[in-house]
Amino acid sequence: MNKQGNISMPVIRRLPKYYRTLSELLQNDITRISSKELSIRLGLTASQIRQDLSCFGGFGQQGYGYKVSQLKQEIGNILGMNFKYKTILLGAGNLGKAVAMYMLSKDRSLSICGIFDKDPNIIGKDINNITVSNIDELENFCNINKPEVAIICVPKSNAAPTFDRLYALGIKNYWNFSNYDFNVMHDDVIVENTHISDSFMTLCYLISNQKN
Amino acid sequence: MNKQGNISMPVIRRLPKYYRTLSELLQNDITRISSKELSIRLGLTASQIRQDLSCFGGFGQQGYGYKVSQLKQEIGNILGMNFKYKTILLGAGNLGKAVAMYMLSKDRSLSICGIFDKDPNIIGKDINNITVSNIDELENFCNINKPEVAIICVPKSNAAPTFDRLYALGIKNYWNFSNYDFNVMHDDVIVENTHISDSFMTLCYLISNQKN
DNA sequence: TAGATTGTTAATCGATTAACAATC
DNA sequence: TAGATTGTTAATCGATTAACAATC
Numbered sequence: 001m002n003k004q005g006n007i008s009m010p011v012i013r014r015l016p017k018y019y020r021t022l023s024e025l026l027q028n029d030i031t032r033i034s035s036k037e038l039s040i041r042l043g044l045t046a047s048q049i050r051q052d053l054s055c056f057g058g059f060g061q062q063g064y065g066y067k068v069s070q071l072k073q074e075i076g077n078i079l080g081m082n083f084k085y086k087t088i089l090l091g092a093g094n095l096g097k098a099v100a101m102y103m104l105s106k107d108r109s110l111s112i113c114g115i116f117d118k119d120p121n122i123i124g125k126d127i128n129n130i131t132v133s134n135i136d137e138l139e140n141f142c143n144i145n146k147p148e149v150a151i152i153c154v155p156k157s158n159a160a161p162t163f164d165r166l167y168a169l170g171i172k173n174y175w176n177f178s179n180y181d182f183n184v185m186h187d188d189v190i191v192e193n194t195h196i197s198d199s200f201m202t203l204c205y206l207i208s209n210q211k212n
Numbered sequence: 213m214n215k216q217g218n219i220s221m222p223v224i225r226r227l228p229k230y231y232r233t234l235s236e237l238l239q240n241d242i243t244r245i246s247s248k249e250l251s252i253r254l255g256l257t258a259s260q261i262r263q264d265l266s267c268f269g270g271f272g273q274q275g276y277g278y279k280v281s282q283l284k285q286e287i288g289n290i291l292g293m294n295f296k297y298k299t300i301l302l303g304a305g306n307l308g309k310a311v312a313m314y315m316l317s318k319d320r321s322l323s324i325c326g327i328f329d330k331d332p333n334i335i336g337k338d339i340n341n342i343t344v345s346n347i348d349e350l351e352n353f354c355n356i357n358k359p360e361v362a363i364i365c366v367p368k369s370n371a372a373p374t375f376d377r378l379y380a381l382g383i384k385n386y387w388n389f390s391n392y393d394f395n396v397m398h399d400d401v402i403v404e405n406t407h408i409s410d411s412f413m414t415l416c417y418l419i420s421n422q423k424n
Numbered sequence: 425t426a427g428a429t430t431g432t433t434a435a436t437c438g439a440t441t442a443a444c445a446a447t448c
Numbered sequence: 449t450a451g452a453t454t455g456t457t458a459a460t461c462g463a464t465t466a467a468c469a470a471t472c
């Protein structure tokens with residue numbers, strides 16, 4: 001049972017933290033938790049947690065709280081962690097390798113079927129049993145394998161043409177690490193930006209403006 | 213002239229994107245921009261942009277717009293991009309290397325003075341002229357060099373003890389890539405979290421819940 | 425039953441949008 | 449001067465918090 005549809009962006013952005021926290025609780029064999037206890041671990045208010053959880057249909061029990069494993073599974077379902085999406089990765093530098101290792105390390109929803117780079121020193125190398133292909137083979141590969149998601153780890157200077165090629169190939173879902181903003185120009189596209197430089201600037205702000 | 217103080221978190225989170233966009237405009241020799249034009253590039257409303265910019269004192273000119281270079285510089289100042297903070301990096305795997313290369317590639321506010329790892333295969337290697345030290349030397353190094361910021365690129369399993377050591381050494385500013393939540397337990401600390409797994413989960417949500 | 429804690433409704437708070445006088 | 453565009457105030461919208469009846 002899922003009310004959905006009315007899930008707001010702030011709630012969505014909190015879901016991963018719920019999921020991570022519930023996983024940790026489970027690892028510590030905590031089977032039951034109240035909104036009050038969860039609020040302490042998440043740094044939110046108990047009220048907000050009940051509000052959040054109720055928007056996809058309330059799996060708590062009055063006087064008892066929430067079953068950790070059930071809640072984790074429900075949130076996992078909502079997040080779509082159980083689907084499998086064929087994914088390619090562009091740019092196999094340090095960041096690309098880090099992301100590839102992360103995605104390949106467990107049974108993730110984005111399963112990487114191809115890795116591409118243009119650097120001859122990197123092409124042909126193996127990353128967790130996947131051989132890095134020449135970017136020239138991108139069109140051919142995509143026409144055959146029809147990937148649904150692309151992870152962009154190329155340098156910013158190379159991001160725009162990379163996006164354009166992928167978009168022309170019909171790919172509409174992107175995880176973008178390149179510090180280049182693609183989503184502004186297309187509204188039929190899903191782009192999750194992980195702009196490391198934005199985090200960096202925010203940190204600078206927080207440090208230099210802290211009240212001390 | 214700076215009103216400051218009344219800058220809300222949503223505004224702060226938007227500042228890096230302003231900064232990036234203004235940099236790009238400058239590179240394209242665009243010297244002048246109106247809130248209307250900026251709004252298109254940023255995916256915000258013109259009204260919001262004027263509202264945002266006015267909260268640190270309005271550097272626009274009626275009938276003209278904003279001077280790109282001036283605005284960029286002002287936002288850079290607000291972000292604290294001109295300070296220099298002594299920084300150490302913990303964990304020199306792929307992600308750590310990527311972050312180190314990023315920080316060392318230009319003249320950034322976080323200047324890395326030490327990199328630490330516990331893997332004997334990594335210790336002693338050079339990353340952009342900085343030799344990776346044994347994590348055992350952390351206490352000694354910090355007592356001498358007094359770094360102000362730590363970047364956490366260790367695996368999640370090792371994050372908690374790493375944070376504890378750094379906190380004991382008096383470090384209060386963190387850039388955390390480890391998927392472990394540290395800030396919940398201390399309120400005298402600044403932690404900017406870049407949880408790659410959270411981005412990943414959000415992307416999964418967006419893909420599996422898109423209306424198509 | 426009594427105590428605890430949910431789900432939900434109402435109240436508050438804050439952020440975004442709209443509108444417009446000021447002015448370059 | 450006329451046109452453009454700001455900075456700011458007021459109106460709207462949405463998100464968070466508080467409160468409490470329902471109920472396990």
